[in-house]
Each structure stands twice: as C-alpha cells, then as structure tokens.
Amino acid sequence: MTQDVFVRLRKDAWDRVEACLSSNRKEFREHAAWMPKAFRELTQDLNTAKSNAFEPDIIARLNRLVTECSHLLYRRRRWSFSSFLQFLSQGFPRAVRAHWRLVAAAHLLFYGISVFTGVLVLRYPDTVFELMPESTVHNLREMYNPDGDHFLMERKVDTSADMFGFYIHHNISIAFQTFAGGILFGIGSLFVLCLNGMFLGAVSGHIIEQGFAHTFFPFVIGHSSFELTAIILSACAGLHMGFSIFVTRGMSRSLSLRNAGKSALPLIAGASIMLVIAAMIEAFWSSRHTLPLNIRYGAGAFGWLCVLMFLGFSGRTPSK
Amino acid sequence: MSPQTGLDTLHPAQTPEGIAFSLRPAGPWVRMCAFFIDSLIGGFVFVLASALLVYAANITGSWLYLLLSFVYTWFYHTLFEVFSEGMSPGKRLLGLRVVMSDGSPVEPGSSFLRNLLRFGDTFMYLHHIALLAMSLSPGFRRLGDWVAGTMVVYTEIGATPLTRTSMPWLVPFTQRMPIPPLSQEERQTLLNFARRFPVLGMDRARELASLYAPSLRSRLNDNASSCPDDAQLLLAAAAAILGMST
Numbered sequence: 001m002t003q004d005v006f007v008r009l010r011k012d013a014w015d016r017v018e019a020c021l022s023s024n025r026k027e028f029r030e031h032a033a034w035m036p037k038a039f040r041e042l043t044q045d046l047n048t049a050k051s052n053a054f055e056p057d058i059i060a061r062l063n064r065l066v067t068e069c070s071h072l073l074y075r076r077r078r079w080s081f082s083s084f085l086q087f088l089s090q091g092f093p094r095a096v097r098a099h100w101r102l103v104a105a106a107h108l109l110f111y112g113i114s115v116f117t118g119v120l121v122l123r124y125p126d127t128v129f130e131l132m133p134e135s136t137v138h139n140l141r142e143m144y145n146p147d148g149d150h151f152l153m154e155r156k157v158d159t160s161a162d163m164f165g166f167y168i169h170h171n172i173s174i175a176f177q178t179f180a181g182g183i184l185f186g187i188g189s190l191f192v193l194c195l196n197g198m199f200l201g202a203v204s205g206h207i208i209e210q211g212f213a214h215t216f217f218p219f220v221i222g223h224s225s226f227e228l229t230a231i232i233l234s235a236c237a238g239l240h241m242g243f244s245i246f247v248t249r250g251m252s253r254s255l256s257l258r259n260a261g262k263s264a265l266p267l268i269a270g271a272s273i274m275l276v277i278a279a280m281i282e283a284f285w286s287s288r289h290t291l292p293l294n295i296r297y298g299a300g301a302f303g304w305l306c307v308l309m310f311l312g313f314s315g316r317t318p319s320k
Numbered sequence: 321m322s323p324q325t326g327l328d329t330l331h332p333a334q335t336p337e338g339i340a341f342s343l344r345p346a347g348p349w350v351r352m353c354a355f356f357i358d359s360l361i362g363g364f365v366f367v368l369a370s371a372l373l374v375y376a377a378n379i380t381g382s383w384l385y386l387l388l389s390f391v392y393t394w395f396y397h398t399l400f401e402v403f404s405e406g407m408s409p410g411k412r413l414l415g416l417r418v419v420m421s422d423g424s425p426v427e428p429g430s431s432f433l434r435n436l437l438r439f440g441d442t443f444m445y446l447h448h449i450a451l452l453a454m455s456l457s458p459g460f461r462r463l464g465d466w467v468a469g470t471m472v473v474y475t476e477i478g479a480t481p482l483t484r485t486s487m488p489w490l491v492p493f494t495q496r497m498p499i500p501p502l503s504q505e506e507r508q509t510l511l512n513f514a515r516r517f518p519v520l521g522m523d524r525a526r527e528l529a530s531l532y533a534p535s536l537r538s539r540l541n542d543n544a545s546s547c548p549d550d551a552q553l554l555l556a557a558a559a560a561i562l563g564m565s566t
Contacts, residue, residue, distance in 0.1 A: 040337065056512050056515070066339065068475070070336075071419075071424075075425050161381050165383025165386030165387050166383070168386065168387060172390065172394075173394070176394055177439055184443060184449075254457075254466055257466050257467055258469045261430075265429050265432070269429075269432070
C-alpha cells in the first residue's frame, strides 16, 4: 500500500478519533460504543505505517493518537470503600509480618536507645540538658507539673480539635519525612528513628526524675501504642527502600528499588492511617486528666493489646 | 553507528494489545518550570485559603488551617495526578503528564509514593539530588520516579492535527537511484532530515550528512561519482524513498 492511498483511506477515521479526544470528557459516553474498535484499528494503522516506513509525521500523529486513546481506555480507577477496608484489615498487617525481621530490628533499636537514654538521664540528671535545649526541658516540666494551671480545669473541646489538627500535621509529616529520608541509602530513616528513640528516653527519664510520672505516663500510654509503632513502621518502610539499593537479590538496582517501593507502600500507607487514629486518641482521650488513673492505664494497655493482636494476627488465612 | 541506540531520548512502550509506541520523556528543565508554576498556583490558592481560615479561627479553631496545610504540603501533586489524568496545573500548562513507565495511566499508589519522595529528592532544599538522578537516568527519572515506576512524558493533547505537505524542495535533488536498503529507523531519520532541510541551510546540512553518508554510500555501492555531495546524496535517497524519482 502506498502512503497516499493509506492516508486517503484512513484519514477520516483519524480525524474522528481526534475530534473525540479533544472533546469534553463528559461527552465521552456517546462515543463509548465505537471507541475500542477505532482504537484497535489505530494500532493496526500505526503498525502498518511503521512497517512500510511512511513519513515520520504520519507515524508521529498515529503514535500520539494511540497514546491518548490507550490513556482513555485503560484508565484504572478502582477506588472503593471495601478495597480500602480490605487493605486495612489484611494487606497492611500482612505487609508488616512479611517484613518481620526488619520490624523487629527497628523496634529493638528504637526501644534500646530510649531505655539506654532513659537510664542515663535517671542516673545522671544533668545529661538531659546535653540532649535537649533548656527551653524544651522547662516546657516539659511546665506541661506535666501536677500543680500547673492547666490541670485545674477540664480542656475545652475546640482546643482538643486544634490539637487534633496539630498532631495530624506534625506527626504524619514526620512519618512521611522518615520514610522519604530512607531513599538516601536508609540514612534518613535510621537517623530519625534513633533521634526519636533518644528523645523518648530523655523525656521519660527526666519526667520520672522530677517526680511527675503519674501525670506523664497516663497521658502517653493512651496513644503511644499507635503513634510509636507507626513511626517505627514508617522508618522500616524507608529502611527497606534504602537497603534495596544495595541488597538487590540478583536484580538490577532500578528493578530492586521499584520492587522495594511496591512492598514499602502498604507499610507507609498503613502507618499514616495508624497515626490518624493516634492523633484522635491523643487529642480527645489522652488529655482527659480528670478521669480515674485506672481507666486511663487500662485503656492504654488495651490499645497496646489491640495493636499487637492486629499486626500479629489480622489477615492470616486459617491453617488447614 | 547503529541507529537503534541513543540517537534520541524516546522511550519504547507497548499497549496491552502488544503494539509498540514511543513516549517522549520530559527533561529536568521543563519539569522544573512546571514545578515552579505549580508552586505559584498552589501557593497562591493556599495563602488565600489559609488567610480565610485563620480569619475564621476565632469560630472554628485553627485545626482546619492545620489540616489544609498538611494536605497541601503532601497531597497537592498526588490529588491532581490521580484525579486529573496525571497532570498538575503546571504540568498541564506545559503539556506534561505523569505515566507509569509502560505508558499506562499513573496508579494512585505510585503517585502517592513518587510525591512522598519529593522530600527525599529535595532533601534539605538540595534540589541537586533530583537533578542528578534525572540527568543520570534514561527517561529523566528522579528518585521518586524510580521507586514508583513512573515517568514524566510530553503529551500532545490539543496539538493541532499534523497536515502532511509534500516536500517541493527535494525536486532539484531528485535523480534516478534505487531505493536504498535501509532499516525503518534509518528511513525515518532520512525523511526527517529531508523535512528539516530548508531550516538547516546547506552548510549545516552538509555537516550533518557527512556523519551518515559513508554508511549509505557503502550500501548503495555508490562509486562517489554520481553524487559527490553528501547532503545531495541523502536528499536524493529521501526522494527515492518517497517515490519522487520516477
């Protein structure tokens, strides 16, 4: 087939597709009946034009039409509430268990550092000033001093909402940064993980040493189960990604990185959902200091139990 | 010189029907411009909205502002990429689009990943990391694109339909010669050369032609007498491919 005959025969079809592509996407329904067929014909045309080596601008035009049509026809839009629930109840805990070695190592590192720092601060109280700026230490003392002003009255609801906004903004940003820092060979994630472990230890140690433990721990235990675990999990996701640059398991580095991205995605997505829950607990429950201590400790312990059971057992298929 | 490798930055892809087509990846500079435009547009809207919310903070409290700031920081690009066919406003203006590296529409999870990793790519405001990664990788991909398996390509939505014109400037060069036995890429290259000839000018055309002419001559068994000039030889070959020599 010569080029001129080809163009003469097919030009109308191309113009039709082009008109459809440039028209409003809302009106696409009217064209839905003939579009898939036209697309298959277009792909044929592209092949014909290529194998006969027709002029470049014909091929360029066909190439463009094929690209745009395939975008229209193969759009993936699988948003549904049930798939979200399925991810939450099965996909996320399965992903955590699949990386259990990494998760366990990160937990050991985090809590190891915080226990070490905590003991250090208890034994040598002045070291807290080496680890944190003085103003932060004073703020902490203010915050958890049982004789402070804010413990005399109940917190208003709108300030709780404000704190919720703040925790979402602050904590999830930290989780995302922890994850993204992992791309630099895992260093960013490792750094944030260790830093947070150190801060947790230093703060706890200092508060215990000041004798404010009975205002601090009932507050922290409420949300710590979700918050700390989520931060550690996002660090795991980042570390997994960073290490995949070195540990390629026989794949090319780019493919290894791509696969790591795929398996890190459920970790970081699940961690951010956990942080939303943590922010809710922290803003609306943990701060209710007027409730009896037993209830607050009990609820906190229940939270830890929930997290452990969920990550450990949710989404397991029953063994036969 | 093999015409298959490294002549241009086109990235091969396939439709699910198994038809090969090519994508044109967008380089760092045009993407930087798109990012700049996005920052301007997004920043402007964000400042307006947050001014409103801060003003309303007496009634609602500041949590709305904090949520908005969080969503703007982390989800501005993702939301547009998922709900606006892979194009944020800046990309739409400059005719760019985010696709999976096989040319299919970007998946929500991948879009989320590549935009989270913006933080890694621009770590401590060192945009050099992204620039370096883009410059060193085929397809101009920054680290986020590597992890998410995505790519930013040029789209030509709304481009005017190409109208094919004959190439009358080839007539003076037309001569009897057999259609050279060339691969498809070589034919395309020759035709592209012929189409651009009026813009190039004779001197530049000779320069370009001298790179390729020896290979063509050897295959034509040309004894260099019929067509001493390199550019003329290439144009004559292009005319022969187009069927103008009869």
